[in-house]
Amino acid sequence: MSKRGRGSRDERERKAIKLIEAALYVSGRPLDLKTLGSVSGLRSKRTLTKLIKQLKENYANRESAIEIVELEDGRYVMQLKTEYTAKVRKLAVRPLLTTGPLKTLSYIAFRQPVSQSQVVAVRGTHAYAHIKELERMGLIQRKKEGRESIITTTEFFSDYFGLSRHLPKLKEQLKKILFGKEDSKLTP
Known part of the structure; x- marks a missing residue:
């Protein structure tokens, strides 16, 4: 050449x-x-x-x-x-979520699949509004199983936060982000 x-x-x-x-x-x-x-x-x-x-x-x-x-x-x-x-989080133009819904989303991401009643029991009745907001944003999805709604994160959640779509890998990534190590035990 x-x-x-x-x-x-x-x-x-x-x-x-x-x-x-x-x-x-x-x-x-x-x-x-x-x-x-x-x-x-x-x-x-x-x-x-x-x-x-x-x-x-x-x-x-x-x-x-x-x-x-x-x-x-x-x-x-x-x-x-x-x-x-x-x-640098504070410098972001506008956060995607306020603290309450973000904590609810974090709990769901760690515990998924998780029942809506369990989320409300841990996060309080305000979690109902958080769940609606998170679902509207496409970050979580609810599926009826009998009388209960089971909540999981969506592919959009994984994509938006740059996380794996594979649940065990996603949970390991979240532990590493929050605790700085991969073998941390999750606590409620």
Whole structure:
């Protein structure tokens, strides 16, 4: 290959990396290879994966507070590293949830599948309003089992917070975020 051809390819790859980075930044949610390929103009999954890996390494090498994570389903998300979240949370334009609904959501995420009556018993009667709000936002879902409603988080919940969709893995991630270790015991 001529220098000119290689230089042209290198330039296209640099531009593609910038477009991938921009897409991950702007979306604020996990993106699949098809979407990233469409944005970057790349058709080859191999090339796309190689460039995403380079971008991930760039962030890791400069010890950035931001990381690019590959989720177990093959999607990628740009997110703030967990160790910085608590320190800058107050600077967010508008929090997704106020403290009460967030605590209710945390309890549901840890205990799922969990009955609505158990959530209300632990969180109080105000949890009914929290559950309605969380369901309206698409973060949880309720299913009737006899006379009881069973609550679980949704795929949107996992995507929004950059967590696994696989329940055991999700619970481990939550423990690591809250307790800083993977073998912590959950307490009510």
